[in-house]
Amino acid sequence: MKLIMLQLRDLPTPEILQKFVQRYPEADVTAISSFLMLLRVATDLSLALDACLSKHGLLQGRWWVLILLMREDNLTSTPSVLAEKLGVSRATMTGLLDGLEQGGLVKRVFSQADRRSVQVQLSAVGQSKLDTVMPDYYARVRLCMQQLPQQQHAELQKILGVIVQGMPAWDAQAGSLTIKQEL
Amino acid sequence: MKLIMLQLRDLPTPEILQKFVQRYPEADVTAISSFLMLLRVATDLSLALDACLSKHGLLQGRWWVLILLMREDNLTSTPSVLAEKLGVSRATMTGLLDGLEQGGLVKRVFSQADRRSVQVQLSAVGQSKLDTVMPDYYARVRLCMQQLPQQQHAELQKILGVIVQGMPAWDAQAGSLTIKQEL
DNA sequence: TTGACATAATTAGGAAGCTAACTATAATGA
DNA sequence: TCATTATAGTTAGCTTCCTAATTATGTCAA
Structure with a gap:
C-alpha cells in the first residue's frame, strides 16, 4: 500500500467547519481539528526531512534503511x-537496496546457510555517510523542537499514545455507525 | 516535491537510542522520540483514511479536491x-481532475472571462458521493479520538502549534551547526 | 500597436511506491 | 522419497506523484 500524504496547506476555518457540521451533524469539530493538524504538521516535518536529506544526496527511504542497518549489532539484516x-x-x-548498493553504501552478501536469503550489510562508506548526515538531522530535530519544554514532550507522547490506542476503533465500528447513518 | 511517508513500523528502543546518542552526542532523545512518534501516528492515520476512502472507491487526493470544492460557496474553483x-x-x-471528471464527480466549465482559465464545479453526483463518505469519515475520526478528553485536544493543538512555529529553525540554522559539527 | 513577459492548463517523460507473477531454495508429510 | 507447500528475493507492469516543456491567452509598457 502506497502512502502518500498530501500537504493540506489549507486547513478549514471555523466558519467552514461550522458549515460542514450543519450538513453532517456527526462531525466533531474538535476531533477533526486535531486530526487535520496532526496530518499537517507531520507532512511538514516529513518535507523538511526530505529537504535535509537531499542536501546529502539521500532520499528518505534509503536513509531509513541505513539507520535500520546501523541499529543492528553486526550492521547486517535481510531484505525481508x-x-x-x-x-x-x-x-x-529490492529497489532501495539496488540504489544503496550502487552507491556503495551497503553490500549484499549471499548467505551460505539459506541460499534463498541475502545478508545486507552497512559498508564503511554507508557508515561514514550516516556520520555526516545524522549530526545534521539531529541538530535540526533539536532546533525545531527546542521551544517545547520537557514536560510538553511527555504530554505529547502520552496523547499520541492514546490516539494510537484508539485507532482500532477506526476500522472496527465505524462501518456499522455508517450504516445506521444511512438508514 | 513528492511527499512520501514511510511507515516506520519499528521505532527505536531506548537502548538503540542510547547507542545512537553515544555516537552522535548532539542527539536529543526526547525530541527525537516526539518527532518519530509524530510521524508514526500521522502515517497510521493517513493509512486508515486511505482504507476508509477506498471502501467508497475514492483516493485521498481526489477526495480532498471534492472537499475543497464543497468548502466554496458556489462549489466552484480553478485548478491552480x-x-x-x-x-x-x-x-x-490536472490528473486528479481528469479522474474526478471521468467519474462525473466534477465538471470542467470553460471560463468566458479568462479563456486560459477553467472553472471546476462539484457536480450533484460529487456532492452525493461526499454525503455518503463524510458521515463515515467523521464517525471514524470521532471514534479514534474519543479517548482523548477535550482538555487534551487543546493541549495537543497547542503543542503542534509550537512545533510548527519552530520549523523555520529547521532550515535556518541547522546548516551552520552542521558545519561547526564537521570541523 | 506590438514585443516581452506572466499566467492557466496540459502534455511528456521520469521517480518510487504498489501488486502479482516468477525463480530458486527449503521444509513438510504421505 | 518426492510431491506439495512455504519462503526469499527479484522482475514486470501499473499508479500517481513530480519537473520541465508546450500551448494558449492575458497584461503592460515603450
Missing part, C-alpha cells in the same frame, strides 16, 4: 526484515 | 487554486 520494519513491500526494498 | 490549497503541482491537479 528491512521491508517489514520500514513498512514497504519486499519489491520496494 | 485547488493545486495550491492541496499542495500539489498543477500537473498533478
Whole structure:
C-alpha cells in the first residue's frame, strides 16, 4: 500500500467547519481539528526531512534503511526484515537496496546457510555517510523542537499514545455507525 | 516535491537510542522520540483514511479536491487554486481532475472571462458521493479520538502549534551547526 | 500597436511506491 | 522419497506523484 500524504496547506476555518457540521451533524469539530493538524504538521516535518536529506544526496527511504542497518549489532539484516520494519513491500526494498548498493553504501552478501536469503550489510562508506548526515538531522530535530519544554514532550507522547490506542476503533465500528447513518 | 511517508513500523528502543546518542552526542532523545512518534501516528492515520476512502472507491487526493470544492460557496474553483490549497503541482491537479471528471464527480466549465482559465464545479453526483463518505469519515475520526478528553485536544493543538512555529529553525540554522559539527 | 513577459492548463517523460507473477531454495508429510 | 507447500528475493507492469516543456491567452509598457 502506497502512502502518500498530501500537504493540506489549507486547513478549514471555523466558519467552514461550522458549515460542514450543519450538513453532517456527526462531525466533531474538535476531533477533526486535531486530526487535520496532526496530518499537517507531520507532512511538514516529513518535507523538511526530505529537504535535509537531499542536501546529502539521500532520499528518505534509503536513509531509513541505513539507520535500520546501523541499529543492528553486526550492521547486517535481510531484505525481508528491512521491508517489514520500514513498512514497504519486499519489491520496494529490492529497489532501495539496488540504489544503496550502487552507491556503495551497503553490500549484499549471499548467505551460505539459506541460499534463498541475502545478508545486507552497512559498508564503511554507508557508515561514514550516516556520520555526516545524522549530526545534521539531529541538530535540526533539536532546533525545531527546542521551544517545547520537557514536560510538553511527555504530554505529547502520552496523547499520541492514546490516539494510537484508539485507532482500532477506526476500522472496527465505524462501518456499522455508517450504516445506521444511512438508514 | 513528492511527499512520501514511510511507515516506520519499528521505532527505536531506548537502548538503540542510547547507542545512537553515544555516537552522535548532539542527539536529543526526547525530541527525537516526539518527532518519530509524530510521524508514526500521522502515517497510521493517513493509512486508515486511505482504507476508509477506498471502501467508497475514492483516493485521498481526489477526495480532498471534492472537499475543497464543497468548502466554496458556489462549489466552484480553478485548478491552480485547488493545486495550491492541496499542495500539489498543477500537473498533478490536472490528473486528479481528469479522474474526478471521468467519474462525473466534477465538471470542467470553460471560463468566458479568462479563456486560459477553467472553472471546476462539484457536480450533484460529487456532492452525493461526499454525503455518503463524510458521515463515515467523521464517525471514524470521532471514534479514534474519543479517548482523548477535550482538555487534551487543546493541549495537543497547542503543542503542534509550537512545533510548527519552530520549523523555520529547521532550515535556518541547522546548516551552520552542521558545519561547526564537521570541523 | 506590438514585443516581452506572466499566467492557466496540459502534455511528456521520469521517480518510487504498489501488486502479482516468477525463480530458486527449503521444509513438510504421505 | 518426492510431491506439495512455504519462503526469499527479484522482475514486470501499473499508479500517481513530480519537473520541465508546450500551448494558449492575458497584461503592460515603450
